[in-house]
Amino acid sequence: MYPPYASKMPLRLSSPSRGFAVRKPRNSRPIIISALTVAIIFLVWFQSDQAILSLHKPTSTSTKLPSPANSTLGFGAIIAVSPPNSKRRHGLLQAANVTELDITIPELPIWTEEDVEQFRSQQAPTEMRFPMIAAWMSHLRVLEWFLSTDLETAMILEDDMDWDMRARSLQVPRAATALRALFHATPEAPHSYYPHPSHWDVLYLGHFDRWAWFGHEAGVGVQLPSDLQGAQAFADDTLPPRYNMLPNVASILTALDVPPFTRVVHPSRQPFGTWAYAVNRRSAAKILSDEVGSPRAPKWVSDSFDNTMVRACENGLLRCWTVFPEIFHHREGLLTSMINLPDEFKPTKLVEELRNRTGETDGIGCGFASGVLNFGDDKEELERLRDGARRGVSLQKKTMAATQTDAQVAELCRQAFEAEHYSRFKEAFDQHGKATIALNKLADDAKFLDRERKQIARKQAKFHSTKRKIL
Incomplete structure (x- = not known):
C-alpha cells in the first residue's frame, strides 16, 4: 500500500505575534x-x-517514508534524448547512479544539413533554426524507438536534466499518489503506480510551466485560486522555499494560493519544455502523426517541438497533466545544449543572482548541478550518497566543489540535509519560543x-x- 500523500491543500499558518508592550498604569x-x-x-x-x-x-x-518508485520511476522505461558523444551524458549518468535510475539511451544519428533541409521541405518554415529541428527530430526518433518495443509507458528525458537526489524516494511517489487520487485509482489495480493510460496522454514532470504564452503576463494579478479546479495538491517539503524559486514561479504559486512546500497536479496550461514527459503507446503514436509532430504537421514561423506539444495539449489532441512545480529541470549554463536560447529568453540579472546564491538548478532543492554530489570514481562516496537518497535525506559531500566554501555548501543544502519535517518543526519551535518570551x-x-x-x-x-x- 502507498501512503496517502495526496490531500487537499492545507490551511495557511497565521502570522505569529511580535509580543506585547505593557506601560506602567495609573490604576x-x-x-x-x-x-x-x-x-x-x-x-x-x-x-x-x-x-x-x-x-x-x-x-x-504518512510520517513514514513512502514506498520508493522503481528504477524507472513507475514507467516502463526512462528513455534519454541524447545526441552521440554528448558532453552532458556524464552529469546525467552521475545523477542516475546516485538515485539508482535505469536510463536507456537509444542511438541517435548525427543530424546533417541535408536532414534539416529535408525536414524543412515538408512543412517547416525556413526561419526554423538547425538546433530546433535537430532537437525535434531527436524526440521523434526516440518516440519511434519506444513504439518499437512492447513497453506500455515511458518517460522521455532530455540529457541536460537535473533533479533532486530524493526524486525516487520521495518526490515521484508523492506525485504518483496525487495522480492516482485524481483518477480514483488504487495501487492494487493494473498499471497501479500511475492511473491507467486510457486516462492520460502526457504527464509533464519536467517543464517550464509559464501558465501563459511568451509575451503574456502570468502570476499575481492574473491567475486566481479558482484556476486550480480539477487539480490535486500534495505536500512536498523537498521543494525550495519561495524566496529561492524563480520569480515567475513564486508569483504563480502565490496567485493560485498554493501553500509553501506544496506541489499541484493539474490539467496542463502552457507547459513549455519537453524536458521530462511521460507517454503511452497511444499518445506516442499521436505525437508522431501529421496532426501533432511529424515533419508534415503544420508549424509556426519559428517553431519548436515544445510548442507543438503545447498546442496539442491546448487543442485537446493530447490529454496533458502537469506536476507543478516540476521535478526535473534542465541545467542552466550549458553552452552545448541541443537548443541554445536566443537573447530574449536569456535569464535576467535577478535570475542569475538567484542561481549564483543557491548554486542549484531552478526549482531543485538539492541536486547535482553544483557538483557537490558528484562522486567521480569513489565507490564509497557513491554508496554513502545512495544511502541518503534511499532514506529521503540529502547528504553533504565531504570534498567540496572548488568554487564553493564549506559555509556556502552548508547553506546550499541546509533544509535538505535536515530531517524531513525540519521546516515545520522549526516553525513550531520558533512560535513556541516567541510565545515563551x-x-x-x-x-x-x-x-x-x-x-x-x-x-x-x-x-x-x-x-x-x-x-x-x-x-
Whole structure:
C-alpha cells in the first residue's frame, strides 16, 4: 500500500505575534487584570495556532517514508534524448547512479544539413533554426524507438536534466499518489503506480510551466485560486522555499494560493519544455502523426517541438497533466545544449543572482548541478550518497566543489540535509519560543505591577496613618 500523500491543500499558518508592550498604569488593579487577560488570550491564540500547524503535519501513517518508485520511476522505461558523444551524458549518468535510475539511451544519428533541409521541405518554415529541428527530430526518433518495443509507458528525458537526489524516494511517489487520487485509482489495480493510460496522454514532470504564452503576463494579478479546479495538491517539503524559486514561479504559486512546500497536479496550461514527459503507446503514436509532430504537421514561423506539444495539449489532441512545480529541470549554463536560447529568453540579472546564491538548478532543492554530489570514481562516496537518497535525506559531500566554501555548501543544502519535517518543526519551535518570551515578559510585568501595587498600598497606609494623627 502507498501512503496517502495526496490531500487537499492545507490551511495557511497565521502570522505569529511580535509580543506585547505593557506601560506602567495609573490604576494598577485593572492593568493587572488586563495583563492576565492578554496572557490568557495569547495562550489561546498559541494553542489554536498549534492546532492549525498540526494540519500541516502528515497523519501517523504518512510520517513514514513512502514506498520508493522503481528504477524507472513507475514507467516502463526512462528513455534519454541524447545526441552521440554528448558532453552532458556524464552529469546525467552521475545523477542516475546516485538515485539508482535505469536510463536507456537509444542511438541517435548525427543530424546533417541535408536532414534539416529535408525536414524543412515538408512543412517547416525556413526561419526554423538547425538546433530546433535537430532537437525535434531527436524526440521523434526516440518516440519511434519506444513504439518499437512492447513497453506500455515511458518517460522521455532530455540529457541536460537535473533533479533532486530524493526524486525516487520521495518526490515521484508523492506525485504518483496525487495522480492516482485524481483518477480514483488504487495501487492494487493494473498499471497501479500511475492511473491507467486510457486516462492520460502526457504527464509533464519536467517543464517550464509559464501558465501563459511568451509575451503574456502570468502570476499575481492574473491567475486566481479558482484556476486550480480539477487539480490535486500534495505536500512536498523537498521543494525550495519561495524566496529561492524563480520569480515567475513564486508569483504563480502565490496567485493560485498554493501553500509553501506544496506541489499541484493539474490539467496542463502552457507547459513549455519537453524536458521530462511521460507517454503511452497511444499518445506516442499521436505525437508522431501529421496532426501533432511529424515533419508534415503544420508549424509556426519559428517553431519548436515544445510548442507543438503545447498546442496539442491546448487543442485537446493530447490529454496533458502537469506536476507543478516540476521535478526535473534542465541545467542552466550549458553552452552545448541541443537548443541554445536566443537573447530574449536569456535569464535576467535577478535570475542569475538567484542561481549564483543557491548554486542549484531552478526549482531543485538539492541536486547535482553544483557538483557537490558528484562522486567521480569513489565507490564509497557513491554508496554513502545512495544511502541518503534511499532514506529521503540529502547528504553533504565531504570534498567540496572548488568554487564553493564549506559555509556556502552548508547553506546550499541546509533544509535538505535536515530531517524531513525540519521546516515545520522549526516553525513550531520558533512560535513556541516567541510565545515563551512574550509570556515571560508578561510575567515580569505582572511582578513589577505587583511590587508597584504593594508599594502604593504601603504609601496609602502610611498616608492614612499620618492623616489620623493630624486629625
